Structures are given as structure tokens and as C-alpha cells.
Amino acid sequence: MLPLATTRLTKFYGNRPVVNSVNLAIPSGCVYGLLGRNGAGKSTLIKMLMGMVQPDAGEATLLGHNVAEMPAEVRQRIAYIAEGHPLYDWMTIQQAIDFVAPFYTRWNGRLVDQIINHFELPRRGKLRRLSNGQRAQVSLALAVAPEPELLILDDPTLGLDTVVRRDFLESLIQIIQRKGRTILFSSHILGDVERIADRIGVMVDGVLRVDCPTEHFRESIKLVTLEFRGVPPDWSGGGGVVSSRHVGSNLELITVGFDAEQRELAESLEPLAIDVLDLNLEDAFIEYTRGPKRSLPLFVTESTDDSYARPQGVA
Numbered sequence: 001m002l003p004l005a006t007t008r009l010t011k012f013y014g015n016r017p018v019v020n021s022v023n024l025a026i027p028s029g030c031v032y033g034l035l036g037r038n039g040a041g042k043s044t045l046i047k048m049l050m051g052m053v054q055p056d057a058g059e060a061t062l063l064g065h066n067v068a069e070m071p072a073e074v075r076q077r078i079a080y081i082a083e084g085h086p087l088y089d090w091m092t093i094q095q096a097i098d099f100v101a102p103f104y105t106r107w108n109g110r111l112v113d114q115i116i117n118h119f120e121l122p123r124r125g126k127l128r129r130l131s132n133g134q135r136a137q138v139s140l141a142l143a144v145a146p147e148p149e150l151l152i153l154d155d156p157t158l159g160l161d162t163v164v165r166r167d168f169l170e171s172l173i174q175i176i177q178r179k180g181r182t183i184l185f186s187s188h189i190l191g192d193v194e195r196i197a198d199r200i201g202v203m204v205d206g207v208l209r210v211d212c213p214t215e216h217f218r219e220s221i222k223l224v225t226l227e228f229r230g231v232p233p234d235w236s237g238g239g240g241v242v243s244s245r246h247v248g249s250n251l252e253l254i255t256v257g258f259d260a261e262q263r264e265l266a267e268s269l270e271p272l273a274i275d276v277l278d279l280n281l282e283d284a285f286i287e288y289t290r291g292p293k294r295s296l297p298l299f300v301t302e303s304t305d306d307s308y309a310r311p312q313g314v315a
């Protein structure tokens, strides 16, 4: 049983599909980083997973149960941290813990204490007086206390400084490693994603364009520079090229992979030299998502499981 799966999940706002026929299949123990530029549809997708937004088509299952008819005891095994860490601001940290705990049959008080002590959070401090970082830390403590099997986090480190973010993620990693839990989190911080996600999805205009191991994405996107003596020729299109641009007398191509066939195409332009450079995740993401959207090659999975490689974005 997959802990998180969606089938052609779709949401329209007006006549625009902001989540467009997304098929996700996240295996147990996976830490899945959901990426995409502002407005790509990440939060809407996550809200549909949590039953907070009704899909217009398709369905989602969490821990084997359809989100539309999720039994309360299954819901208890899923934690959600919403964007901006909304909390009951009039309560103190301790009051929030005492308020939330009785809703759960399983509650690891020791883990809460460990997190509160680790971050040196003031138990008697009012939630409204906490910094953004402290709010994130309280949210984390409350979310993981019921020992959830699946954690869904919407941009959990948004607005946190580098040190607090690092600490937050270290704690998250420790908690993940304890029990091999499954996590889906959205983020704009590619360095964080690179550190903790073993698989990534990239949404572009509501369509899941990438769904593969983090390493695989990083290794696949290449910057290929063709050197010429004078004005470089234009790239005529095709060959897995996401974008092309002139930089002085060079023609720079962003490609998905760079195999013998692509090299042959490049050589047919008769450049003086061809240089192939690997990119880090951030550069790979930037280059991939800023290319002309319509011509992006679909780049979904390397998996041999056919159910994984279903078509995306046809709403």
C-alpha cells in the first residue's frame, strides 16, 4: 500500500486548471520534496490531500484511504503543517499542548518535551508573542507528537532564518530517521530539498512535470555550451533541449540528459568546442522551470513500474 497516491487529481479556479491531472505515487519511507515557482499549484495540491479543497476531478488516497471518506482513526496517523504555522494565538505553548493532546489516542509527550527543550521554547509564552522560527518549532512538536506515519508540510521553513531552518530540518531528519516515516513537503529552498528529499516533484502551471529521485533530476539537467567564432547559430529545437540562448559567441543549451544523439545534433552545427556542465539542484531547477513552458519535455520518472509513468496534465 502506498502511503500517498493521487490519480488525475485536478482543481480549476475559474476556467484555469491550477492542479492539472496530477498522478503521484509516493512509496513508504520516502521524503518527497514538492517544488514549483510561486502559483504553480503546490498548496492547492496539498490542501486537496488534506481534504480542505475539493477536487474537480480525480482522487487522492492517504494510507490507503480515499481522502473524501477518511475515517477519523486514519486521519490521526497523518500530520499536517500548514503554510505560516497557524496556531491558537491566545494560548501559551503549554496550553496548546494540553489542548491538542486529548484529540489523539497516541501522544508521545516525551518527544514533545524533547523538542520544546531542544529549541528552548518558553512553555508559558503566549503563541502570539513567538517569532516565526519558534512558531515553526511549536508546530513541529504538535505535529509529530501523535507519532504520525505520514507528514505533509506546506513550505514549513518559509520565513525562517538560515540557522533556525537548519535546526528545524535537523530535528525533522532525526524524527524521520526514527521510524522511516513518509514525508511530503513543499519548499522554495533548493538547498534544503537537496539535503533531505530523496525524491522530488516539480510542478509547472499545475502540471507535475518532474517526478523522480532528487539525484536523477540533478544529474539529468545539463548546461551545454557550444563555442563559435562569430555570431552563434540558433538552435532549431528538439533534442531534449529545455531552452537555448546566445551568450557572446557561445550558444548555451539547457538539456535533459546529453546522449550520443544530442551530441550529434550539436556537432552538426560545427562548433569549435562543446562543453557539458553538471548543475546543482538550484540551478537545474531554475533552468528547467524558466524555459519556454510549452516546449518543456515531459520528464516524469525513471521507474520501471508502469503505473508510475501515467500521463500528467491533460485536463
Ligand SMILES: Nc1ncnc2c1ncn2[C@@H]1O[C@H](COP(=O)(O)OP(=O)(O)OP(=O)(O)O)[C@@H](O)[C@H]1O
Binding pocket: 013, 018, 036, 037, 038, 039, 040, 041, 042, 043, 044, 045
Ligand atoms: N481560493 C482560490 N481562489 C482562486 N484562485 C486561487 C485560490 N487559491 C489559489 N488560487 C490560485 O491558484 C494558483 C495556485 O496557487 P497555490 O497557492 O496552489 O500555488 P503555490 O505553488 O502553493 O504557490 P506559492 O509557492 O506562492 O505558495 C495561483 O494562481 C493562485 O492565485
